[in-house]
Amino acid sequence: MRPRIIRENSVDVLTEMCEVLLMQMTSALPVGASDNDRTHFQLAVRGVLEDAQERLIYRVQACCFTRFQKCLFNVCKIAGFGYHRDRDSRAVLKGHRLP
Numbered sequence: 001m002r003p004r005i006i007r008e009n010s011v012d013v014l015t016e017m018c019e020v021l022l023m024q025m026t027s028a029l030p031v032g033a034s035d036n037d038r039t040h041f042q043l044a045v046r047g048v049l050e051d052a053q054e055r056l057i058y059r060v061q062a063c064c065f066t067r068f069q070k071c072l073f074n075v076c077k078i079a080g081f082g083y084h085r086d087r088d089s090r091a092v093l094k095g096h097r098l099p
Contacts, residue, residue, distance in 0.1 A: 001048050001051075002048070002051055005017065005048070005051045005052050005055050006051075006055065008055060008059075009059060010059075011056065011059050011060060011063065014052055014055055014056040014059060015056060017052045017056075018049065018052050018053055018056060021045055021048055021049040021052060022049060024045050025042055025045045025046060025049060
């Protein structure tokens, strides 16, 4: 499951994965399952859930950053300011680095 999570880029799919895994983790195992079985199952699901949550956070941050850069580029273009990317992949506006 981990390779699938690592390759996934869709925020919607990652969100669904997290929801399903969380439901699996909180749902009860069949009647008669020992506490030990429950603990092992929950630990296994928790690890996969944490991987999916980390990937989801990364993808959302990357998406926000990309949209911010596009917005900044469009604003600078409309305002007539010079905007380009320097070697450090940071935005440069009129010779000043943006934070």
